[in-house]
Amino acid sequence: MRTLGRIRIVFLSGLVLLIIIVSIYLFDLWTDAKEIRHVVLISIDTCRADYLSCYGYPSPTTPHIDALAAEGFLFEEVISPAPLTLPAHSTIMTGTIPLVHGVHDNNDYVLN
Numbered sequence: 001m002r003t004l005g006r007i008r009i010v011f012l013s014g015l016v017l018l019i020i021i022v023s024i025y026l027f028d029l030w031t032d033a034k035e036i037r038h039v040v041l042i043s044i045d046t047c048r049a050d051y052l053s054c055y056g057y058p059s060p061t062t063p064h065i066d067a068l069a070a071e072g073f074l075f076e077e078v079i080s081p082a083p084l085t086l087p088a089h090s091t092i093m094t095g096t097i098p099l100v101h102g103v104h105d106n107n108d109y110v111l112n
Contacts (some may be wrong), residue, residue, distance in 0.1 A: 040072070052065060081098060084106050
């Protein structure tokens with residue numbers, strides 16, 4: 001009985017992996033993404049997105065950011081790995097999570 005359970009787990013894992021690979025391939029074929037030539041990272045601490053005009057604020061509060069957003073990519077949904085600036089920026093710059101890069105707070109931490 002245990003062998004049958006393991007076979008099911010391996011089969012389902014393989015099926016999920018196949019679905020992910022096919023989805024990525026089909027998404028790549030159907031997407032007309034712009035070629036990325038330069039990356040500009042704007043990180044503003046303690047700024048609410050709903051106060052930026054590119055995110056729908058009625059007054060033109062950020063004309064230069066609006067111009068960049070109009071010509072590039074504007075991310076409408078993001079998830080932060082940490083609610084603090086230093087660990088979040090460390091994740092952005094390293095591509096790893098706080099558990100890996102070791103920065104967990106704004107105080108007394110240094111990113112190697």
